[in-house]
Amino acid sequence: MDSPQILLVEDDQAIAQAIGLALRGVAEVEHLTGPEALPDPGSFDEYAAILLDMNFRPEQRDGRAGLGAIDQLRIADPTLAIVVLTVFGGVTIAVEALKRGACDFLLKPWRNDRLVAAVGAAIELTARQRAGAAMSLEMIERHAIERAIERADGNISRAAAALGITRPTLYRRIEKHGL
The missing domain is CATH 1.10.10 (Arc Repressor Mutant, subunit A)
Incomplete structure (x- = not known):
C-alpha cells in the first residue's frame, strides 16, 4: 500500500527537510514554499492532509498569510485536514487557525512523536470526512x-x-x- 501524501507549505527549507525526515515511512511529503504556490482547487483530493506554516517571510509574525491559506483551502476542499505550524508564542494565531477550520497545531520546535501523531490523526480525519461526504x-x-x-x-x-x-x-x- 502506498504511503499517504501530505502537502507541506513551509518557507524554511531546513524545517521542511526535518519534517520530511520525521515523517519518513509515515507519509510522503510534497513541499511548497508558500501559499501562492498552492495547486488548483480541484487537485487537493490527492492529499491526505496539509501541514501549513502560518508565516512565510522573516518579517511576518501575524499569521495573516497562513490564515488566508486556511480560508482558501477550506473552500477548495472542506474535507482536507489542516495542521498548522507556528512558533512558540503563536498560540493566539493557532487558536484563530482552529476557529477557521484547522484540526490541530504544532508549536515550533516540535517533538517528532507529536508531529507523527498529529499528521496521523489528520490523515485519519481526512479519510473519515471524505467517507462522510461520499455517503449516499x-x-x-x-x-x-x-x-x-x-x-x-x-x-x-x-x-x-x-x-x-x-x-x-x-x-x-x-x-x-x-x-
Whole structure:
C-alpha cells in the first residue's frame, strides 16, 4: 500500500527537510514554499492532509498569510485536514487557525512523536470526512434517523418532530432501513 501524501507549505527549507525526515515511512511529503504556490482547487483530493506554516517571510509574525491559506483551502476542499505550524508564542494565531477550520497545531520546535501523531490523526480525519461526504442519501437518512431516535431516548414522537416528519412516516422509514 502506498504511503499517504501530505502537502507541506513551509518557507524554511531546513524545517521542511526535518519534517520530511520525521515523517519518513509515515507519509510522503510534497513541499511548497508558500501559499501562492498552492495547486488548483480541484487537485487537493490527492492529499491526505496539509501541514501549513502560518508565516512565510522573516518579517511576518501575524499569521495573516497562513490564515488566508486556511480560508482558501477550506473552500477548495472542506474535507482536507489542516495542521498548522507556528512558533512558540503563536498560540493566539493557532487558536484563530482552529476557529477557521484547522484540526490541530504544532508549536515550533516540535517533538517528532507529536508531529507523527498529529499528521496521523489528520490523515485519519481526512479519510473519515471524505467517507462522510461520499455517503449516499440512503446512508445519510438512516444516520439522521438513528441520531434522532438516540437523542429522543427512543421516543418516536419526539424523534419524528425533531426530523420534521410524522410518526407514521418515521415508522415507515425505520422499517425501510431495518432499524
